[in-house]
Amino acid sequence: MINPVIAEVTRGGIVESRHRGAYAVVNAEGHVVAAEGGIAAAIYPRSAIKAFQCLPVIESGAADRFGFTAEEIALCCSSHNGEAEHLRVARSMLAKAGNTEELYECGPHWPYHEASRLDLIRHGGVCLQVHNNCSGKHAGMLALARQLAADPHGYSAADHPVQRAIARTIGILCDIDLDDQPVGIDGCSVPTWAIPLRNLALGFARFASPDFAAGRRIIEAVRAHPFMVAGTGDFDTLLMEAVPRAFIKTGAEGVYCGAIPHAGLGIALKCDDGASRASEVAMASVLAGLDVWTPQEKAALERFREHDLRNWRQIEVGEVRGLKL
């Protein structure tokens, strides 16, 4: 099955590049409400399921034991920009659970946020693991290791109790045995299991169910602190600030997942070629196409379906747009 075009990039009035992909919108009973493309194909969800990876931190009692705030729980679900506020919260999580930056296994990279990155370099700084966009998630995993009385060293390995707990949680939510699925190593060195889009969407619908307390706690934390999930100027932060009833999360290689709690829906989307510029506008298209919003919300979502493309002199040269989905 060849997936349909979900997003286009234009220049000079014609389409210059096009992105194919698939998505599924599913309710908590597993009914497919909307879909395009091959939704039975397993994809690596990457960072798009950080909220699932955070669940055992809540359910194990780690979050309560260490007094994690809503801000800290939101950072635990983030691919953050490496801004000062993100670092402050990640370090607070480490300190509360008796962990240190030396225990991190996510690897270092420069902050994604340009002004923060330039500031760090200009002041002679080096990039640290806490700058890694996943350092909040990893602070949560290290707290979970403490709660499970497991050695924090090696917490990123697939057979470590931390990752086993996460795999069980994801498997139950998505109705799939992850032991039977392909597993890859993510950018931040933790396992990422291949899961069909349909199962991922089901997982997010269940995650957002009113009777699932841990899920609600995470959703409320993210809703209260959308900045913590990404950062200044980032798509997820901007969209959730504009439409607080949407819960979305990007993942590397063109993945988006999300939920619409008030409508009982879960969503999973993958751009075949892995482009984030496409998965972003396509996710906005999927959301805007669902009949579950106020007119104001719908208008806001429509605005996220396309954006200008500008060159080095800030001349508008084209646009990136999600197709009607």
Add this chain to the structure above:
Amino acid sequence: MINPVIAEVTRGGIVESRHRGAYAVVNAEGHVVAAEGGIAAAIYPRSAIKAFQCLPVIESGAADRFGFTAEEIALCCSSHNGEAEHLRVARSMLAKAGNTEELYECGPHWPYHEASRLDLIRHGGVCLQVHNNCSGKHAGMLALARQLAADPHGYSAADHPVQRAIARTIGILCDIDLDDQPVGIDGCSVPTWAIPLRNLALGFARFASPDFAAGRRIIEAVRAHPFMVAGTGDFDTLLMEAVPRAFIKTGAEGVYCGAIPHAGLGIALKCDDGASRASEVAMASVLAGLDVWTPQEKAALERFREHDLRNWRQIEVGEVRGLKL
């Protein structure tokens, strides 16, 4: 027509992302020697035809009048890394033709080369137009403006004599009237005309003909100075260092063009979704698949068909590979 998959990205033993595209290999008589996908579709060649944009600099007599060296001609065809050597050569071209950096219309961006970028930032520098990967090409365009006795201001506009001369040259080589084609604004603010892949490949075959002196001069310049065309660790530089009989050039949005002068062939390739990681390995696949190489050259090209994908801790997590083309 849906183009075939030309490159794949793997993780954990399965394909995580896939890239579609098309390519044409054509001889100087216009015969299609090899092709896949929709080669009649017009694409923006972007920086992949910088060698064509350099031709009027040679043919007008500007290169001789201003004493441009082979190194300078190579930089004129480059998307360079912004390393110190690239800046030196760009500034030399400006000075020789009586131009200054203030006349540049390419816009500033930080050097692509990481060590050069960090060094610049650490020393309190700002990014300048000369750091722009196109600053060599623009130095050539400014020299051409002088040679044409045209006002250098506004040389990037489509109706300026510089761009008109370039359009005529491209049109003749590619056997197409660019006035009838869609035109976009490139990242560096000059026009980019949409041209079918088949015509682009024809243009490169003609460009590399033994009896086309200006083309030969450019090819020899690039062959002598492959570092000038890209830079440290860059695909084009590495491939042409390994296989000097190949002439290739990347362009934004997943374009590759090139020629095999000894075989009389021109090549044009476009990855539908605009990904350079795919167009690189796919271009190596196209080259490797042609029966025009010594066994040593073929083995070298095969090595460019795939490379490891590593995460923030430098763990090998997968690979990027061009399919057999």
